[in-house]
Amino acid sequence: MSRRVALVTDSTAMLPPDVVAARDIIVVPLQVVIGATSYDEGVDPEATPETIAAALREWTPVSTSRPAPSVFLDAYRRAHDAGAEAVLSVHLSSQVSGTYESAQLAAREAPLPVLTVDTLQLGVATGFAVLTAADLLDAGKPVEEAKGAALARAGATTSLFYVDTLEYLRRGGRIGAAAAVLGSALAVKPLLTLREGRIAPLEKVRTTARALSRLEELAVTAAEDRQVDVGVAHLAGADRAQALAERLGTRLEANLDGRDVIVGEVGAVIGAHVGPGMVAVVVSPR
Structure with a gap:
């Protein structure tokens, strides 16, 4: 443990293994169940985005589950044993997963103080919040300040996404308000966003090309004149x-100031709910 405060997140944050290692981040896996077999995301080689996409196309039953509190408790104990004096545990939205609740339950039994963060975000957006916390902790800032910075970063972030069909979100019970608004209008191409941690409808367009064009325009608008x-x-x-x-890299060149637009495939857990063809854009002010 290279710092006094351990940093924990979950496997949905889409942090590459080299970043996890370099930033000294502990990642707790969620589970994806394909057919009758459960796999740990990011750990078991069978739980790949390609496997999930194929299973969904073939109508193989796919579901996901949160880590048990005992898994978080084990991670917190390992951090304690490695010399940490506290833990900051940063996770995906409590409105779409019980992961944050598991972290809270484990925190009550942990042998050291554990501060938990509900980012009310998903995927890359959660990852940006984790990295912001890492920056402050590496600079020796108090854990409370790092928690506040992670919450602020997540709260300022805009998450937008397109799905080819709402069917996968419907199956997993993750569309919430989107179901009521879009109903059975599956002939349209839905654009969705996150509002207060829940997946919510944004716009309806007629073609995939138009949907991707709108994602681009909405992302540019969200960036404003900020870094x-x-x-x-x-x-x-x-x-x-x-x-x-x-x-986006071309249009937001001034906003990015030399930084690349990050491109990555979602993990098996998020993939199980959005389905093949999903494209998301996250714009996160620095």
Whole structure:
């Protein structure tokens, strides 16, 4: 343990293994169940985005589950044993997963103080909040300040995404208000966002091309004249995501100040709920 405060997150934050290692971050895996077999995301080689996309297309039953509190408690104990004096545990939205609740339950039994953060975000957006916390902790700032910075970063972040169909979100019970607004209008291409941690409808468009164009425009609008980090995520949509990232990199060149637009494929857990073809854009003010 290179710092006095251990930093914990979950596998949905889309942090690459090299970043996790370099920033001394502990990642607790969520589980994805394909058919009758459960896998740890980011740990078991079978739980890949490609496997999930194929299973969904073949109508193989796919579900996800949060880590048990005991898994978090084990992570907190290991941090304590490695010399940490406190833990900051930063996670995906409590409105779409019980992961944050598991972290809270484990914190009550931990052998050291644990501060938990509900980012009310998903994927890359949670990852940006984690990295902001890492920056402050590495600079020797108090854990309370790092928690506040992570919450502020997540709260200022705009998350937008397109799905080919609402069917996968409907199956997983994750569309909330989107179900009421869009109903059975599955012929349209829905654009969605996160509001107060819940997936909510944003716009309805008629074609995929128009949807991706709108994602681009909305992302540029969200950036305003601020310095931002931008991430583009996808499931089985690498070409779409890369093309969108290149356009955003050009249009937001001044906002990025030399930083790249991050492009990555979502993990198995988020992928199980959004389905193949999903493309998301995250705009996060620095």
